[in-house]
Amino acid sequence: MPQLNPAPWFAILMFSWLVFLTIIPTKVLNHVYPNGPTPLNMDKHKAQPWYWPWQ
Template sequence: MPQLNPDPWFAILTFSWLIFLIIIPTKTLNHIMPNELTPVSAEKHKTESWDWPW
């Protein structure tokens, strides 16, 4: 019975896991943040209270 021969199926399993673990994450991580982040200044903005007219 050919289903009991593990040689081709084990190779297919290992190559598919190599693709899932090595190739696909590197391709997807390149698209997550294509632009570099610029740091935001840490200065606090002045907030003024607003008196309601009623």
Template sequence: MPQLNPAPWFATLVFSWFIFLVVIPPKILAHTYPNEPTTQSTEKPPTTPWAWPWH
């Protein structure tokens, strides 16, 4: 049974964790958003009651 031999699987495990820990995080952290969020005002807009036409 090949799954009992750890030699090829251990190398695959180490290489995949190397990719996850070294290559991918800088790519994710370098992502920039096209629209920066803006702060919203604390004032609430005036609300009007909803006129139900069928009553």
């Protein structure tokens, strides 16, 4: 029964985790968005008190 031989499957598992942990995160972290977020107005918003009509 070849399924019980862990040698090739363990190597495939380790290689796939090596790819997932080294190559893919660097590609994701190096991704640059074409349009950056636009900053909103930096003025503080003055909060108005809100009175409940039934109190």
